[in-house]
Amino acid sequence: MNEQQKNASINRILDQGLVEPVRAGERISSMMRELGLRFIFWDTGYSLFFAAITLGLAFALFILTPSDYLASAAVAVAPLLMLLAVSFAETSERLGGLYELKQTFRYTVRQIAAVRMMAYSAAGTLFTALVAYIGTEGEFSFLSLFSLCTAALFACATITVTLLHRTRNGWIPAGFTAIWALANLGLMFLLNDKWELLLRGIPVGIAALFAAGFAALFIWQLSKMLREVNRYVIA
């Protein structure tokens, strides 16, 4: 930095005061105000349509699942709304050809994706409640199953955001969704009722603790994604 630049920098700091980092809440609020829901979710219609079809198929399979496997099926299906919506939206953005360009705008495509993930995880929580309600049977209470499913939902959400952060690869959500579905099917078929019994044996308090912990981790990761653009580069 030469003398002229130093002086210019000092003058700017004295004029304006130190630049304070923007908080995640402020960023979301300004995005809602300036972009609005319309442009945050612009061009996600097709991806949400395909996500809905895939989710419908998975949900039909869940309803048809024998009662001996309801808990393991519920845990497998619960995160799918969030995972499918994120996967299709991210893949659609990538294929659209404007991904790189949108990263250079005031609100980057990654920040927009973070707000979308928030909305999808909120919708995912409602879907989880529906799955837990349908899957509740006999001694296994709604609260137990809902806690387990919510823990699965936020564990998946946290892993997706963390992988996006660490690998900078837009295809990660789609890959992780496939792995999640296959891994759960594998556990159900390979371990038979042992997996189901293991899930049913987890105390509600522990499941709720995991759900709250993963939800906190997810919110923390999302807030970082909203604030630290330089750590969420795409190239």
Place this chain on the structure above:
Amino acid sequence: MLSLNRVSKQYGNFMALEEIDLEFTQGVYALLAPNGAGKTTLIKMLATLIFPTKGEILWNGDDIIALDAAYRDLIGYLPQDFGYYRNHTPREFLRYMAAVKCLKREQVAQRIDELLDLVGLSDVRDKKMRKFSGGMIQRVGIAQAMLNNPRILILDEPTAGLDPKERVRFRNLISSLSKDRIVILSTHIVSDIETIASSVILIKDRRLFAQDSPGSICQQLNGKIFETDAVDDLDIPHLLLTERQENGQTITRFASEQGSGEARSVTPNLEDVFLYVYRDEER
């Protein structure tokens, strides 16, 4: 003023750029280097798509990472592979771009019409873009980059894939846009920038090799560029540059520390400099 202070970029064990110092004020700055030399890495750092591993990029003395959205509001960017919505008209596409760039709605319609006029697409403003030529798509790209009236316009290989007529039109457009802003463009096509660049930046071996006006850069080879129609008779160490046909003869242009026999000294051009500087690079 935009400046880079000792900027390095490393991908794993691979060092893409090392200790780059640059300053941009106003005018056209051309990043000229062969493919793979680090042009796109530098462009992407200026466009905030990636960030330096070491060093800093400053806008009027402030780090662009700290400036965050305020810096992104200052830039207009045209990527090398510019995606667009084929079923949109230019006007629809620019409206969408303006919305995601958070431009004021009341000013958008007029701005879009002005820009479509500027890039010569007024006649097709309401036609679907799927039938547009490469040059027309690039002009839509320029229009979207100019929507926010950027102080810094960043263009990554903007003329790649364009035919000669479209390239000339594009050059003229870029020249007209550089009157009151910084225009930074990367290219490996010398003719794209020879006439419009106020400053040429050469990168070699991951480092800044030279930054100067085209004339000054060419002057460095004064007295070292020659032409001859008898290249086989040359008995001095030389570097062959280009060949052309003239009156049924093959005229060979070469670089050498001294002249030889019938060879006549000629004024160096930017293409000579490019071929001379990157003589060892694989292409």
